[in-house]
């Protein structure tokens with residue numbers, strides 16, 4: 642599948658109907674999602690693999706992974722209403738995904754999601770709830786040996802020191818995350834936030 646084709650398919654999926662600011666429910670824009678997934682596929686981390694989308698929201702990343710040939714996709718999300726949208730989107734895209742309603746903060750999250758080859762995620766940046774991104778990092782390194790995550794630009798040193806001994810970043814790709822005015826506290830119509838797609842390799846034994 643071509644990058645543009647994947648982008649188009651992801652673009653056509655349904656977004657959040659009533660996004661929660663506290664949970665930082667922003668849809669991952671299709672071009673950014675497609676970029677992450679294509680890159681992961683190029684590195685051999687998608688096709689034939691068991692992939693987990695952590696905090697799947699509308700399901701964009703998990704659905705894209707399935708479209709690129711993942712063997713199994715599990716998608717974890719805490720908000721049941723949003724899971725309904727993700728489920729609808731997976732049907733629309735014609736892919737099979739195992740949806741799990743769970744909080745990534747729960748200590749047994751690796752058992753809930755099951756061992757995976759690759760995690761893909763666009764976690765909360767921690768703008769509303771301080772450190773909301775940390776449980777995602779904790780969960781990711783216990784679930785899979787490789788993670789692709791979207792973070793605020795400049796997060797690299799924080800992630801490296803936070804994960805010390807548990808995982809390390811071996812590649813960073815810069816990008817822009819356009820955020821449309823979604824919540825009352827947003828002042829601009831569209832704001833482009835510089836982000837980084839980080840590939841994290843965990844010291845995890847399957």
Ligand code: SAH
Pocket residue numbers: 664665666667668669670695696697698699700701702717718719720723743744745746762763764765776
């Ligand atoms: N890739 C998704 C991005 C969603 S934004 C998309 O394009 O739709 C982050 C998601 O993480 C939200 O759906 C939010 O509900 C979920 N989330 C936030 N905290 C969570 C937690 N502790 N456990 C599981 N999901 C969580």
